[in-house]
Amino acid sequence: MLNRVPVQPKPIDRYLPLLEEPLGQEISRLAASLRGTRVLQLNATSYGGGVAELLLSLVGLEQSLGLAAEWRTIGGDEAFFSVTKQLHNALQGRPSPFTEEQKTRYLTVNRQHAAELDGYDVVIVHDPQPAAIRHYAGRGHATWVWRCHIDTSAPDETAWGFLRPYVEEYDAAVFTMAQFVPPDLTMPRMEFIPPAIDPFSSKNRELPGDLARSTVAEFGVDVERPLLLQVARFDPWKDPKGAIDTYQLVKREVPAVQLALVGSMAGDDPEAWEVFRAIAHDDRADRDLYVFTNLVGVGSLEVNCFQRTATVVLQKSLREGFGLAVSEALWKGVPVVAGATGGIPLQLQDGVGGFLITTVEQAAQRIIYLLRHPQEAAQIAAAGRRVVTEHFLLPRLLRDELRLIHSLLEGAHA
Ligand code: UDP
Numbered sequence: 001m002l003n004r005v006p007v008q009p010k011p012i013d014r015y016l017p018l019l020e021e022p023l024g025q026e027i028s029r030l031a032a033s034l035r036g037t038r039v040l041q042l043n044a045t046s047y048g049g050g051v052a053e054l055l056l057s058l059v060g061l062e063q064s065l066g067l068a069a070e071w072r073t074i075g076g077d078e079a080f081f082s083v084t085k086q087l088h089n090a091l092q093g094r095p096s097p098f099t100e101e102q103k104t105r106y107l108t109v110n111r112q113h114a115a116e117l118d119g120y121d122v123v124i125v126h127d128p129q130p131a132a133i134r135h136y137a138g139r140g141h142a143t144w145v146w147r148c149h150i151d152t153s154a155p156d157e158t159a160w161g162f163l164r165p166y167v168e169e170y171d172a173a174v175f176t177m178a179q180f181v182p183p184d185l186t187m188p189r190m191e192f193i194p195p196a197i198d199p200f201s202s203k204n205r206e207l208p209g210d211l212a213r214s215t216v217a218e219f220g221v222d223v224e225r226p227l228l229l230q231v232a233r234f235d236p237w238k239d240p241k242g243a244i245d246t247y248q249l250v251k252r253e254v255p256a257v258q259l260a261l262v263g264s265m266a267g268d269d270p271e272a273w274e275v276f277r278a279i280a281h282d283d284r285a286d287r288d289l290y291v292f293t294n295l296v297g298v299g300s301l302e303v304n305c306f307q308r309t310a311t312v313v314l315q316k317s318l319r320e321g322f323g324l325a326v327s328e329a330l331w332k333g334v335p336v337v338a339g340a341t342g343g344i345p346l347q348l349q350d351g352v353g354g355f356l357i358t359t360v361e362q363a364a365q366r367i368i369y370l371l372r373h374p375q376e377a378a379q380i381a382a383a384g385r386r387v388v389t390e391h392f393l394l395p396r397l398l399r400d401e402l403r404l405i406h407s408l409l410e411g412a413h414a
Contacts, residue, residue, distance in 0.1 A: 001075050001113075001116075002042070002072040002073070002074060002075070002113055002116045002117075003046070003072060003073045003074075003075060004070065004071070004072050005046040005055070005056075005059075005071040005072065005073060007055075007056060007059045007060050007063065007069075007070075007071055008060055009060055009063040009064040010057060010060035010061045010063075010064055010200075011064050012027065012061060012064060012065060012395075014200055015061075015199075015200070015393075015394065015395050018199065018389070018393060018395070019395050023395060023396065023399055024395070026399055026403075027065070027395060027398060027399050027402065030399070030402035030403060030406050031065035031066060031067065031402060032066075033406060034065075034066075034067055034402060034405060034406060034409075035065075035066040035067065036066065036067070036068055037067050037068065037121050037122065037405065037409065038067075038068040038070075038119060038120045038121045038122070039062060039067055039068065039069045039070070039120065039121065039122045039123075039124065039405065040069075040070050040071075040072060040117070040120045040122070040123045040124065041055050041058070041059055041069070041070070041071045041072070041124050041126065042071075042072050042073070042074065042123060042124065042125045042126065042130055042133070043055065043071075043073055043074075043125075043126035043127060043129070043130065044073060044074055044076075044081070044084065044126075044127065044129035044130060044268040045073060045266050045268040045269075046071075046073050047264070047266060047294075048233060048264040048265060048266025048268075048269065048294070049233055049264075049266045049268075049269070050149060050195060050321070050322060050323075050324040051126050051127060051149055052266070053197075053198075053201075053203065053324060054195055054196075054324070054397070055071050055126075056071075056198075056201070057198035057201055057394055058394065058397065058398060058401065059071045061394065061395075061398050062398070062401075062402075074109065074110075074113050074129065074130045074133070075109075075113075076109045076129075076268075078270050079105060080105055080106070080109045081129075081268045081269070081270050082270050082271075083102045083105050083106050084106065084128060084129040084268060085268070085269055085270060085271050086098070086102065086159075087106065087128050087129075087159055087163070088127070088128060088129075088150060089236075089237075090155065090156035090158070090159030090160070091128055091150060091152045091155045091156070091159055091160060091163070092150055092151055092152070092155070092237060092319045093151075093153075093154045093155060093156065093319065094156060095156050096156045096158065096159050097158070098156075098158045098159045098162055103162055106132065107132055110130060110131075110132035110133045110135070110136060111132075111136045113130065113133055113136075114133050114135075114136030114137040114138075115136075117133065117137045117140075117142075118140070120142045121141075121142060121143065121409065122142060122143050122144075122145065122405050122408065122409070123137075123142050123143075123144050123145070124145045124147050124401075125144065125145070125146050125147065125170075126147045126149060127147070127148060127149055127150065128148075128150075128163060129268060131146060131163060131166050131167060132163075132166040134146070134166065134169050134170055135166050135169055143171050143172075143408045143409060143412050144169075144170045144171050144172075145170060145171065145172045145173070145174060145404070145408070146167050146170040146172070146173045146174070147173075147174045148173060148174065148175050148176075148180065149176065149195070149321040149322065150180075150319075150321040151180050151319050151320065151321055151341075151342040151343075152175075152180050152181070152182050153179050153180050153181070153182070155182050160182055164182070164184070164185060167185065167187075168185070168186060168187065170187065171188060171189065171408060171412075172187065172188065172189040172190065172191065172404070172408060173185070173187045173189070173190050173191075174190070174191045174192070174193050174404070175190065175191075175192055175193075176192065176193070176194050176195065176321055176322050176342075176343050176346075177192055177194070177342075177343060177346065178192050180321075180342075189408075191400075191404055193397065193400045193401070193404070194322060194343060194346055194391075194392065194397075195322045195324060195343075195392075195397060196327070196391075196392045196393055196394045196395075196396055196397035197324055197327045197328055197331060197388070197392060197393065197394065198393075198394045199331065199393055199394070201300065202299075202300040202301045202304060203300040203301075203303055203304050203328060204304060204328060204331055204332075205304070207304060207305065207308065211305065212304070212305040212306075212308035212309050213305075213308075213309050215301075215302060215305040216305050216306055216309040219260075219290070219292065219298075219302075220290070221258060221260060221290060221309075222258065223309055225256040225257070225258055226254060226256060226257045226258065226311040226312075226371050227257075227258050227259075227260060227309060227310050227311050228243075228246075228247055228250065228257060228258065228259045228260070228310065228311065228312050228313075228314050228367065229259075229260050229261075229262065229306055229307065229309075229310035229312075229313050229314065229329075230243045230259075230260075230261050230262070230313070230314045230315060230316060230325075231262045231263070231303055231306065231307065231313070231325045231328070231329075232261075232262075232263055232315065232317070232325060233263050233264060233265075233266055233269060233272055234263040234265075234269075234271075234272040234273075234275035234276045234279065235269065235271065235272065235275060236271075236275060236318075237317060237318050237319040237320070238263075238315075238316070238317050238318075238320075239316040239317060239318050239339070240261055240263070240275060240279050240316075241278070241279070242316040242318075242360050242363075243259065243261060243314050243316040244259065244261075244279065244289065245360045246314060246316060246360045246363040246364050246367065247259035247289065247314075249360060249361065249364035250364045250367050250368055250371075251288070253364075253368050254368060254371055254372075257288070257371070258288040258289070258290070259288065259289050259290070259314075260290040260291075260292060260306060260310075261279060261289075261290070261291045261292070262292045262293070262298055262302075262303060262306055263276065263291075263292075263293055264293060264294040264298075265293055265294060265295060276291070276293070279291055292306075303328075304332075307328055307329050307332050307334060308332050308334070310329070310334050311334075311370075311371060312334070312335055312336070312337060312354075312367050312370050312371065312377070313325070313326075313329035313334050313335070313336045313337070313354075314336075314337050314338070314363065314367070315329075315336060315337075315338035315339060315344065316338070316339055316357075316360075316363060317338065317339040317341055317342070317344065318339060318341060319341055319342055320339065320341050320342035320343055320344050321342055321343055322342065322343035322344075322346070322347075323338065323342065323343055323344045323347070326338055326344055326347045326348055326353075327347050327388045327392045330347065330348070330353045330354075330381065330384035330385055330387065330388045331385060331388045331389075332385075333378070333381045333382060333385050334381055335353065335354040335370050335377045335378075335380050335381040335384070336348055336353055336354035336381075336384065337354050337355050337357055337363050337366045337367050337370070338354065338355075338356060338357070339356070339357060339358065340356035340357065340358055344356065346391075347384075347387065347388070347391075347392060348384060348387075351380055351383070352380070352383045352384055352387060353380065353381065353383060353384020353385075353387060353388075354366075354370070354380060354381070354384060355369075355370075
């Protein structure tokens, strides 16, 4: 069963003051010509992770602009999501023995959902979990787009060899960056569109008074002392262990420092529990190390509070499709120290927003520097906010997607 995710229409008017005039005009023009177009966004989870975050806002805006936009998720049991998490890891380069049984499980769930995909003009399928649906849905009249959010530049050969023929049946593929395209992929059309954050979502909107600090204090964190924060799923690619090692090095020089790891349990990520258990062990051994999840009430608004209260945000990722959490922190004027990987360098450069690092030692050194030079840290963060304002706010993403839909449909009707 495909689940329909309820979405509130989001009026574009609120966003207009943030937009350069030509961008606003282009969005209105494209939306007018796409009024009534039936667009389906299809992914694997309505909660946790960047894709869910994006779709909630994007679909709301598309609806309010007059498109018949819908968001649906595929269902599946834990065994299916174990397979898709393995596929995700393999596509990001982890060697993987992808067995016949796993392939069958993956294809069976994809086939079961395909029958429900009638009546759309455009179907945008996100990431590998539902990618084979297009194969089973048959030719129909819809235009199909595969939107890949992960770094597939050096995928495991077995896994990619399995998935590639299914991807190549799409009319177009969208990657965050050109570097992410697997070497042997052949598509009729490819586009490169980075994600963006919604400045008015509960995750990112301005908060009144000292609500952020008082909320964080309620979780037991001492808001008078420096706070490092990593907001990321409990996923080995996000390197929570590396974040803890970094914090421990920083603590030798700055004993007052605290670390909060905030990680939601995404519906399609069974691996998260294993990683969480390993980290929760360290959490018990150190009073200044906090591990929070959505299961103890850290939802979007609380993440907003943590990001606004943090002294430095850490994103110690080893692989990263984009890393929305980086732009989220920069938007709030907080400096970020982050792995020089995937989409992160699009958002952040040394001295503009924070620092790029590859090792725990470098990360610790940069954090210590920022903690000891608060004025410079504020200037660096302000420069990062300007980058986000210009390139990584939702209307730019909306414009890019509407452009793509418009041009694909024009081609289809030509
Ligand atoms: N996130 C959250 N709560 C958490 C952990 C993550 O709301 O406990 C959000 C985070 O703020 C960001 C998204 O999940 O909006 C993660 O997106 P990102 O692109 O950083 O990574 P992904 O999970 O898609 O790999």
